[in-house]
Amino acid sequence: MFTRFATFLRLLRTAWVMIRHDALVPAEYANLVPWPVRFVGAISRVFSIGNRKGNAGERFAHALQDLGPAYIKFGQVLATRGDMFDAEFARGLSVLKDKVPPFPMETAEKMMAAEWGAPWSKHLASLSEPVAAASVAQVHKGVLHTGEIVAVKVLRPNILRRMTNDMNTIALVANLAHGAVPNLRRLRPKDFVAEARRAVMLELDLRLEAAAQSEMAEIAEDTGLFRVPGLHWDLVGKDILVTEWIDGTALSSDAILELPLVQRQALATKVIQSFLASTFEYGVFHADMHEGNLILDENGQLVLIDFGILGRLGEEEIRFEIDTLYGFLQRDYYKIAQVHFDIGYVPPNHSVEEFASALRAVGEPIFGKRAEEVSMAKVLMQLLEITEIFDMELQPQLILLQKTMMQAEGVARRLDSEFDMWEASRPIVEKAVRREVGPERYLNDFLDGLGKTRRTLSILPEATDNIAKLAKAWADGDVDLSPDRFVQPKPRKRDALRPMAYASVGAAIALGASWAMAQL
Secondary structure (H helix, E strand, O other): OHHHHHHHHHHHHHHHHHHHOOOOOOHHHHHHOOHHHHHHHHHHHHHHOOOOOOOHHHHHHHHHHHHOHHHHHHHHHHHOOOOOOOHHHHHHHOOOOOOOOOOOHHHHHHHHHHHHOOOHHHOEEEEEEEEEEOOOEEEEEEEEOOOOEEEEEEEOOOHHHHHHHHHHHHHHHHHHHHHHOHHHHHHOHHHHHHHHHHHHHHOOOHHHHHHHHHHHHHHHHHHOOOEOOOEOHHHOOOOEEEEEOOOEEEOOOHHHHHOOHHHHHHHHHHHHHHHHHHHHHHOEEEOOOOHHHEEEEOOOOEEEOOOOOEEEOOHHHHHHHHHHHHHHHHOOHHHHHHHHHHHOOOOOOOOHHHHHHHHHHHHHHHOOOOHHHOOHHHHHHHHHHHHHHOOOOOOHHHHHHHHHHHHHHHHHHHHOOOOOHHHHHHHHHHHHHHHHHOHHHHHHHHHHHHHHHHHHHHHHHHHHHHHHHHHHHHHOOOOOOOOOOOOOOOOOHHHHHHHHHHHHHHHHHHHHHHHHHHHO
16 A cells, blocks of 8 residues: 555656646647647646747656656666657657766675675775766776786666655556546557566566676677677676676767778678678567667777566567568568468458558668658658557567667667668578578478477377377266266267277377387
């Protein structure tokens, strides 16, 4: 009861901050909500006089910054979803900065001592003041007794409790929005918040980040497209993460833009191909690929850092994304439409041909054009209109993928304003397609099927024996399996043979199983 009351009070505070920034029901979008909500918005704007700077997205972003770390993280996810919201609103959210003042050095030292069971000096020869601070953690530069320079990441104290409380409030807002604004239900706000909560909460255990970093390091070694800093597992804990220190230039730095165009073009291609290769070949991807998490090291290699959020796709989602991307590369809009219907993203009461035609209207005008010639706001708005026409719901399992794809493309286009996303993607997508539609896919499916069959066949002889015994007992009248257990008619000769026939089928399966096992 107390928890619900506390959440309600936090909701009131959230609403008040939104009101002060004219972000609760922005005037620009008031006509999109039911009249009772519109009326509340009109009243609320009385309290925001003098605080209406920027567009609706920017005002919303400033409100989230005032509300705290969980809201900032949530806003950063929203900022990548121009397909869910007006593109101008999403651009306004991009002003969100995950930069906050560091917490005291003494607090960080105490947390290290608690995690390591000894003062930091036992493991480190030196430790700097914070060199970077964000809403979830801060980073110190340290030197091991071996002389190796390391990065020491420390979670903010009490961040788990604060994040949990804030996400509970955001979930309550989503529930209210779901009930009050019917037009939002297609976007599944409750599912979206649940997915965002999962992603945010995973960042609050640095052991999980270390595991993600280790997994991505293996992929980096396999693909050769990027590098991942080494881990010091003996110094990793729930609140502490120690990794190799990377000297280089973050892709967010203006110095990157001073590199020769050829080098920037190669780097842009590598960013996109790193993301696509890890996604399509391994079903795992770095899910926060903004410029600050991408570094060009002193050897000219692309280095990925900060693995707080790792995205994963199942085989079905991977095949869907591959088929969709390849369809766009081939301008095969019918194929793209068909895979949407096959996976169930478009309800079957719609026409595949009509959906393909709608996709053609989006794809053809931008095919082969340079980045500066394409209005992404217009494209996203057109896609949003199409999803409304064809009753498509938001797919929570693809949120991180879509977010990261837009991040990676944004990084690439900053490096090269004429970057061609399709051509950079083509080698990775075509390789994935060959794997998915060629002999390798069917061989893998066959081997997976054999594994399942082997497990099934291993228990089949015993199951068949039990079926045979049950069938004989049924035929002899010792067991009553009829629906009416109180009426036991004497089985006729023909009926008595039926369970024996089932047993014979079971025996035949058992014989087939014995033969199959002998062939394996």
